[in-house]
Amino acid sequence: MQSILRIRPVGLALALAVTSAPAAADPLRYAEDQAPGIVNPLFTSTMSEARLGELVFEGLYTDDLDLRTAPDLAESAELSVDRTELVIRLRKDVSWHDGEPFTADDVVFTIQAMKDQGTASTEAGRVAWIDSAEVVDSHTVRLRFGRPEASPEDKLFFKILPKHRFDGTAVKRTDPFRNKPVGTGPFALDRYNDDGSITLRRYEQHRDAAGLPEIVMREVSDKNYQAKLLLYESLEALVRVLPRDLAMLDKDRGVELYPYQTNSWWYLGFNLNGGPWADPRVRQAIGHMVDKEALLAPIGTGDTVTGPFVPSSPFYNHEVKARAVSAGQASALLEEAGYKKVEGVWTRAGKPLTLRISAHKSLESAQEVVINLQSQLQRQGLTVEVDFMDEASWRGKVWRDRDFDVVLSQWSFDRNEDVREQFHSQGSRNFTGYASAETDKLLDEARDAIDPQQKKAALRKLHAQVHDDAPMVFLWTLDSYSAMRTRVDDVVVHPFYFFTWADDWTLD
Amino acid sequence: MVALLATAVLLSGCSGEPGPTVDPAAPALPDGWIGALVADPTAFGRVTGDARGAWVALHHGDLTTAAQGFGQGIGAHRAWREQAELHGDLAELSGWTWTALHAEWTAQDPTVADGPLTLLAALAAADAGDAEGARALAAALPPAQQSLVDELLAAGRADVAEADVDVPDLDDGGCLGAALAARLSADGVELPAGCDGSAPLALGEGEARFHDPLLHGTLARSAARSAEDALGQSWPERIAASGAGLDDLVFGVFWTDADLAAYLADPRATLSLDEIAGWTADGATSDDPQQARDQARRLDAALDAWAAARRDGASDDGRALLDDLKLVPQVRARTLERWARQALHNGRPHQALAWLQMAVDLESARELGPINRPSLYALLAQARARTGRTREALDALAVLEPAVPEVHALTETLGDLVVLQGMRRQGDSKEH
Known part of the structure; x- marks a missing residue:
């Protein structure tokens, strides 16, 4: 990852002069206290990494708007009578951001990489209950469990990785993928900018093309400065607002606050x-x-x-x-x-x-x-x-x-x-x-x-x-709230991952 | 003059920002009692007089203290009415929660249906007015228990003057039986001491520990009766004979005389916001939260303009009264609350959730107060639960519980549901 050039309050006037009042086609710009250290779901350990991962990657299943388990990369699944085996049929209309097709190999590779002790994945616990994963055909996988699972789909939310971008299932934290991620999600990582921000562009081949053309993540470590950037329209969204800033932002009719309860x-x-x-x-x-x-x-x-x-x-x-x-x-x-x-x-x-x-x-x-x-x-x-x-x-x-x-x-x-x-x-x-x-x-x-x-x-x-x-x-x-300019429409915030439904968001 | 709170600019109008604009479709809002007080702030002291403490309690959402402080009359009536409404909202959440708990638990462990869960869920659904759900659950019960559910449903209807019911011995430590007796009898709706939801029902050794599903419905009816008693006959007669005074409007929280008259004609008009509600009612059939937010912004524009006009002609004391007592934000929050309640009743929980989240006063989001009324959190909990956010519904109940300790029973029941919903899922945690 490139070195981070943090924006400091000293440059406030200049920053505002340069970046305020975006046109309608401009990106949604949001602030994180800390830029993600790594964009590889095998090693996601912080909330900022999880949020960015939510835009770039997809799991077999996800939450729908009422937080019910819904297929994402999966199309359908069949659980064996003894509940120890699940056969999942995958969507065939999915491609990776580099154009390669998404297949059952990717699912099996991801599970094996998470379980591989050589990987030392922070997410290994999320697949510990899966004994084995095998390819049935190009778009079908079979998972076997150590003990009966009543509803295994509810545990298949982890993000799927492209097998073709790795040399084997023992993945190092330092693998180049960490800052050149390739996912299947609605947004693809486009570039790291000179000011330390990260630009994501809409992945046009995604089955549900997103409403926002671009999303820009800016690292702004100073919370006070974050709030000012939002008030002066140099940002469209703050992921987390300090409780002491809530009342101030709430008074601004151009800002909407959304509870973002992460327990x-x-x-x-x-x-x-x-x-x-x-x-x-x-x-x-x-x-x-x-x-x-x-x-x-x-x-x-x-x-x-x-x-x-x-x-x-x-x-x-x-x-x-x-x-x-x-x-x-x-x-x-x-x-x-x-x-x-x-x-x-x-x-x-x-x-x-x-x-x-x-x-x-x-x-x-x-x-x-x-x-x-x-x-x-x-x-x-x-x-x-x-x-x-x-x-x-x-x-x-x-x-x-x-x-x-x-x-x-x-x-x-x-x-x-x-x-x-x-x-x-x-x-x-x-x-x-x-x-x-x-x-x-x-x-x-x-x-x-x-x-x-x-x-x-x-x-x-x-x-x-x-x-x-x-x-x-x-x-x-x-208290945990996020804040957005009112020009961001159709917002529903996931209570933990935040961006789960960001492909529905639009900008006036 | 009431001791004013620290001055805070609560409405838009920060220096340098453009003033509020009014939707051309918005009607000219009436002055009402808020306008009257802003124009003559000294009237506030005269109106509250000896009832100042009770008014302050009512203003801050401490409904029990307010009812006791007012004793009789429109102020006490108002405090009891709000309690009745609060417990009615909680009864609806209780009905939803028990039904969902029954469905989730029996799906994971069918043997649970053999215990008291099905009867309790059916009673809760009946208590919330969900006749269809209650009967569906009751279908699996023995005939005597089915009858009980039917009778509870019948007792909720206005045309049932009196019920003569033999309440079966449920071996529950007395509270559920007492609640049923209270609900099915015309004699009264008082619960015995100790039946406050703090302890689970005693339903036999080894059974799961369930709380009284009828608690809030019973408390709602008890409060409604107290509201009726507090008003008595003389007050409506006096209003009819000589009209309302400013104190009637302030203590009753009716914006105008016309609102009060409407309420006397039909007490279901529980708030004095018909005009605003009517103007902005959209007849929405979809459950689109963005549409709800847009509607709330039109309301904000109208109220901002109304407040700015009142402030322009007011003295410093008048402006301070308007701002420090948060009078206009109160009107806004109550309007949003009212829309949300209607949306919940009409099957639009996502819109309700959007309005309720916008209604919360974030200066003190974890405390009840002039804007954060108890019913706001009861509705917020319901909207969250019905949109799948059951865990977050517990956050809303947690704000309510210190002031309304009876909520503990519902918190435990909803907590059971939250735990059940999570039992098959994979948890996730992250740093920072």
């Missing part, structure tokens, strides 16, 4: 792979030191949380009480863990308790939160360092090397709010190293439940369990 929560995640943070008493003590309300107030309105769900979730355990902000309780826990306060600093064996807070540079308002948090913890006797990382450092240090003390980050979930990958000891997204037999048991119980009330009960117990174990300090959830 997101912020957290401080400890590195449990050794060091002081492996001791739950130390983590719980930090929990008593963090004044969440004070951290939240400057960045907007939201609800604080005590566990890994948002409060409106059916899995949220409202009986779990938040840890009180209490220097006394924090001190008692640290003393129990062998620490002493020497000249106002917590130490053990003569060494100060030092905490390095790592955060991704693009996380909205992260700097404000981290600085306030640093101040809160230092006042209570911790030595605190701060590390803001770019995407490459984040992937390397946090995900690959586990080189961190605590991260400030955010998880977003679709409507299933499935936290298994984050908290199961074998979870693919469990980078903190959290391992609890009780938690694993509850996650298994929730996964295997056929009674919704049993699943609710198991996950409410899990909420209490992870609150007690404190692998994370669960912080808050924020």
